Amino acid sequence: MTSFDSSPQLNVWRALLAVGVVFVMLATTGWTAVHSHRGESPLQASRSAWEHGVIAGHRLPSPDASPARLARFFASLSAPQRSRLAHRYPLAVGNMNGAPVRLRYQANRVALGQQREVERARTHDDRLSPLGQQEADRRMQRFQALMRSHRQILAFDPEGTGRVAEVFGNLDRAQRISVVVPGVDTDVLTFQRTFRPYSAPVGMARSLYGAERAASPRTRTAVIAWADYTAPGGLGMEAATAMRAEEGAVRLDALVRALPGRAPVQLYCHSYGSVLCGVAAHRLPARVSDIAVAGSPGMRSESAAGLRTTARVWAMRDADDWIQDVPYLEVGGLGHGADPVSGGFGARVLSARGAKGHAGYFVPGTTSLHNFAAIGTGTYQAVRCLDDDACRAALPGGART
Secondary structure, X not given: OOOOOOHHHHHHHHHHHHHHHHHHHHHHOOOOOXXXXXXXXXXXXXXXXXXXXXXXXXXXXXXXXXXXXXXXXXXOOOHHHHHHHHHHOHHHHHOOEOEOHHHHHHHHHHHHHHHHHHHHHHOOOOOOOHHHHHHHHHHHHHHHHHOOOOOEEEEEEOOOOOEEEEEEEOOOOOOEEEEEEOOOOOOOOOOOOOOOHHHOHHHHHHHHHHHHHHHOOOOOEEEEEEEOOOOOOOOOHHHHOOHXXXXXXXXXXXXXXXXXXXXXXXXXXXXXXXXXXXHHHHHOOOOEEEEEEEOOOOOOEOOOHHHOOOOEEEEEOOOOOHXXXXXXXXXXXXXXXXXXXXXXOOOEEEOOOOOOOOOOOOOOOOHHHHHHHHHHXXXXXXXXXXXXXXXXXXXXXXXXX
């Protein structure tokens, strides 16, 4: 979803920055620590079962083995054997980097069906409050929607508020792969929206996929709506720090390294998602050709060069986006550093004409979406810069700089 959606909350953000150092000191000394002891999550349970599993008399490889090792393992199996594993360990296989993409889709459909029934039972659980039963019903309906035959769910974890990733297009055959990285308040229930659809990951990715196909019909593209990290909930301490971004950066790096083929990858990082992309930038593989940020509160760096990436760095912000009023600084771990659209940062600054407010960058017909599609299809000479042609002057014929 979007991050920092209402301008009155800016005062809260500033207050967090002002008192944050004290809060962090208290937190690190344990004064504010809260510890919870829970059993295995559904995903952990599935992984544990996998670790004790066998097929054709042989132990299964570690679920933490390298994607290449796991890819070789699945390639050695027959189709019925692979399908058997997907049904026996659906959450493990559905989230396993290195498993064949279509097998992950199959496994996650099984896992979604199982979790749908869990939520169905909770809707009638008298131990839950009416509000709890209502949330169970919403989750049940969402899982049902994600199970539809045309949907390609690359990752799914029902634990907590939930994580999910969905693919648009043919990931195995793609010549270029785009990954949409959303911001705060992103979870399984906000993954898709009917009202303001382009402010949610599914709407963002679907819109981008359509724009890429229109921009370059002969280019085989795929787009991933990637909500497979635990995003901060609302405007609070988590959103003001890089904690969730650091956790998400590990997951984003693992995703990119496990993508099939050698197609270049472009990242589209919205709001807090740009914090995550900034933290991840230095560790991402060279196949990440472009990092484009929109409505960014900062990338945890004072410059594009400080990101230590070989990818081109693009930035845009609509004139009506209130994120521009957030303090662009970092003090005691709070705040996210320099403004990516500022002249001194060094990103290629793009026009975002037509993108109204903080959540409008993926709306069809906007210059922001046009620019995203040009980057996604590699037609760099079609990008529209904010003030002049400086951001594409060094890209003759779309070549890398």
